[in-house]
Amino acid sequence: MTTPDSMALGNDARDMALTDSASNRRNVLDLDDFSAEEIFSVLDDTGAMVEVLGRDIKKVPTLRGRVVVTMFYESSTRTRISFEEAGKVLSADVINMSSSGSSVDKGESLLNTGLTLQAMGVDVVVVRHPHAGAPYLLARHLPKVSVINAGDGLHAHPTQALLDMYTMREKLGSLSGARVVIVGDVLHSRVARSNLWGLTKVGAQVILSGPTTLMPLDLLGGRGELEEDHPFAQVDVDTDLDRAIQGADVVMALRLQSERQHSGFLPSLREYIRRWQVTEERLGKANPGALVMHPGPMNEGVEISTSLAHGDSSVIEAQVTNGVAVRMALLYRLCAGQGNRIGDDP
Amino acid sequence: MAPNSNERPERQIMDAQEIQRSLSRIAHEILERNRGVGRLVLVGIHTRGVILSQRLAENIRRFEGSQPPLAELDINLYRDDLQARENPRVRPTKFPVDVRGKRVVLVDDVLFTGRTIRAALDALSDLGRPRQVQLAILVDRGHRELPIRADYVGKNVPTSLDEEVKVRLTETDQAEDVIIVKLGREVK
Structure with missing residues (x-):
């Protein structure tokens, strides 16, 4: 269930449905296209991830062979490290891309960076950008990559x-x-x-x-x-x-x-x-x-x-801890169900 | 459903009483093989394996006077077919005891390709090194793709690949039986 009115609070970045359906989500851009049911199912999965984070050895093989790139065009400590830890606990390869010192503030170069990453076979791009709508631009033009919005301008997180x-x-x-x-x-x-x-x-x-x-x-x-x-x-x-x-x-x-x-x-x-x-x-x-x-x-x-x-x-510290688990649940959700059926399993 | 089949699309292979008898026999066999409940842990694989493990534990308590600890395992983080699964859910693994040195009995409803059990063994070894792992299953339907077998079997049921075995338990399904459903689709 998506809400048609995406203009509330002065945001004009969205006018398109970027997900095929709630059950097979490709991107996480904002919560406006999440149903209550999908939110609850993410929160339930998060509970399972909290259990993994509580283990002596915090590592499961789930996303072995997947590549997650964090592209942060804005400074961040907790969100970036949280995504990095989430990816690593799930055994994905996480690459941090730094924007410092580069002229990546323009839409076109952001897009070219995204296209480069897609050509390299990256599975998930986590992007934070000072301009509202930047993750939407990537999501629209990168059909083979899942995009997670880690904060875009004044728009969404x-x-x-x-x-x-x-x-x-x-x-x-x-x-x-x-x-x-x-x-x-x-x-x-x-x-x-x-x-x-x-x-x-x-x-x-x-x-x-x-x-x-x-x-x-x-x-x-x-x-x-x-x-x-x-x-x-x-x-x-x-x-x-x-x-x-x-x-x-x-x-x-x-x-x-x-x-x-x-x-x-x-x-x-x-x-x-x-x-x-x-x-x-x-x-x-x-x-x-x-x-x-x-x-x-x-x-x-x-x-x-x-x-x-x-x-x-x-509960500010609990928020930080839970942040890792929520991001694990989302990475898992985006990486699952992407391919063709390769086996039949009870 | 396939209209070209003369069979009924759905047939029952175990009723409530047969399920109960099987679980009762398996509970005895577990006790016999492990000489009591010492160092035993029953580990249910989500979702129906968890229910079956609870019923086995209850049987063991009735026969032996004491009940082995119960644990729940979710194997979705260990699957080898993550890409093929749509909207997979993860449920919490609950392991209230230290797995090290224990005799673990994995419990699941249906044994088919063996891939779920392979994933369960991986999940288990991430939690520690058990002394031994055994497998209890309500229905073995054959068609293994991995060298895995069950130690305790409720019922062996020959099936074809275009059939699905459904274990229905009152706790989750508002029914209590095992049925075979004919799938109306081509098999690869």
Whole structure:
């Protein structure tokens, strides 16, 4: 089941179906073309991968002979290493391609790089790119390669959203009806955007909070641009965090990039901290046992207090651990079922 | 279904009682061969092998007074035909005991090409070095492609390659029997 309205939140990168069907997925570009059922099946597979990661010898032969290339045109620690570890635990050969020092910012050279990789017989390309839509360009033009979006511009970061949802489901038991408050710079957050797709599909209740200037325009006020049956029509925006956080099961703080302050989105950092920092005091208004999450890297003392980031409610480290398992589940899913039937097995 | 066949497309080869008797006999045979439950582990292969292993363990508990530990193995990460499988799911392997030094009895519903068992042996050896591995199977339908045989067999059933053997258990299938289904397709 795909959602036809891909224009929400100002994204115009998608107008095509890049997967044949949910059961035989070739690319992971965003969660908008995932059904709830497929999300749950990825989360179930992730549980099996968590077991592999808990073994003394973390290695299974599943993707032997497959080649995974990570192409990161933007800096990253956890996502890149997480994909690399995921591939290696599954016995794939993982090659990291560095963009530093090269002029790869233009669409054409990205495409040529992709074509080169395809000609070399690469099976999966994991791409992070500062321009929204870059992974879609690769997916459209590389029929023999699976593309995983590891973050494109302000647009999407589907693997992060899946690991967030896995962590929530693991700790809360169920995602349906969970009240998830996402706090901070939602406007510039690809993590928030992919989480919105995923969480609304699985029936969670999402509340966005933060300065009005950092809220997505089409979710504010009268929601003029959204059809009533659009999944995001159920998303609430409440700029008053102290009110939004009441009864929350999950509080997810987003990274506040310092340059936002200089480009007129914030009156001052002090005001932001005072009104929207996730603190122990504010968490007291959430449900008992509420989870504190952060996609990282954190600005401790800005969007989240240091004591909370490392406190008992924080599942931030679990998010990182689960990130490897989610990416294993996705690599497995993309590499399976690609060939012709070569045998019949009970 | 193939209309050119005079056979019924589906025929039963074991009913609920026969399944129960087979499992009861296999439980006795396991106890006899291993002289009790000491160092024994029953390992079910997902999905129906897990159910059968639970039933065998329950039988052993009734006969012997104590029950061997149970484990669950998912072999999808060890398959040799990953590319050919559409939308394969992985379920967690659950191994609550240390496999080292144990007498492991692998349990599955149908033994066919032997490739599933080959994968299970690989999966098992990644968890440690058992002292011995045995294989218990409800239905052996022949057509092995690898040098693998079962130590305990519920029923040997001659089949042709255009047939499918389906083990249906109440826990997963709302039925309790073993049937052979004629597939209406050409065999390579």
